[in-house]
Amino acid sequence: MSDAPMRHSRFHAVRTRLEAMAVEPGPRGWFLEFLVFGFKQGWACLFGALMLALLLGTHLFWPDSAPVHRYDAITIGAVLTQLGMLAFRLETPREAIVILIFHIVGTVMELFKTAAGSWQYPEGSLLHIGAVPLFSGFMYAAVGSYIARVWRIFDFRYTGYPPMWTSYALAAAxxxxxxxxxxxxxxxxxxxAVTALLFWRCQVWFRPLHIRRRMPLLVGWGLVALFIWFAENIGTFARAWTYPSQADGWHMVGFEKLGSWYLLMIISFVLVSLVQQPKGPDQPNG
Structure with missing residues (x-):
């Protein structure tokens, strides 16, 4: 994707200034690159961070006597956040399309999983489908938003990427x-096992500042899954949803859930790849 279509993204101007900075070789340069890496990651996480702030803020401060259900307030807040990010050019229309896809895919899964008793939403709401409040889809959308944004912000490139049809088949399975x-x-x-077989050679190349760095894609997915697990613990602490084992009080979500998040990461990544095709390091933008 070329930079030209991203003129409407407010972050593009900031990124351009950052990448124009002169970097001295050695520890000072590495430290600056690390700071820019953190800034870009924070920007990519913006939608998810705002969603977590909504969950925690309403858990801590939403009065029981309020005329609007807390879950409905979260839904309204999520919609306003999405509209605000588009209006203030903090997000591109293409990223908004990715978020919509994730909202639909996530809501379908939520309807099934709540009916199966995998987890529940303990509070009432008016804005819901079945037992699923509408804000739940935005939590999946936050994952899609992050992947779409980090892909663009770090200008992801790939070596050893398997044939696209194999990734589609894996995600569907x-x-x-x-x-x-x-x-x-x-x-x-x-x-x-199939994931490891398909992607063990795949490296993702990313550009924090001036120099492209690389990481095994399997490792990158694992790191993102770990941070989603952290976010899940914040969400269950805020009683946005609860697992059956948390009926008698909150405790941290079991570490085994990392596997589920890892698999969800693959679905998320493949969905984003439908919009932003994986390119090799030497392929031009556009």
Whole structure:
């Protein structure tokens, strides 16, 4: 994707100034690159961070006597956040399309999982479908928003990427297994093995500042899954949703949930790849 279509993104001007800075070789240069890396990551996480702030803020300060349900307030806040990010050019229309796709995919999964008793939403709401408040789709959308934004901001490039059809088939199998394992054997370990087989050679190249760095894509997915797990613990602490084991009080979500988030990461990544095609390091933008 070229920089030209991103003129409407407010971050583009900031990024251009950052990348125009002279960097001295050695520790000072590395430290500056690390700071810019953190800034770009924070910018990519903006939608998710605002969602977490909504969950925590309403948990701590929303009065029980309020005329609007807390869950409905979160839904309204999420919609206003989305509109505000577009209006103030903090997000591109293409990224908004990705968020909409994730909202639909996530809501379908939520409807099934709550009906199956995997987790529940303990508070009432008017803005809901079945037992699922409408803000839940935005939590999946936050993951999609992050991947779409970090892909663009760091100008991701790939070596060793498998044929696209194999990634589509893998993502579809993972999504089906999220539903089918309630009746059929859970094949997640097979899916992990297929993921490793397809992507073990794949490196993601990213540009924090001037120099392209690289990381095994499998490792990158694992790091993002870990941070989603941290966010999940914040969400359950704020009683945005609860697991059956948390019925008697909050405790940290089991570490085994990392596997589920890792698989969700693959679905998320492949969905974004439909909009932003993976390119090699030497391929031109556009």
């Amino acid at each position: 993972i999504y089906v297994n999220f539903f089918a394992h309630h009746w059929l054997p859970d094949i997640r370990w097979l899916l992990f």
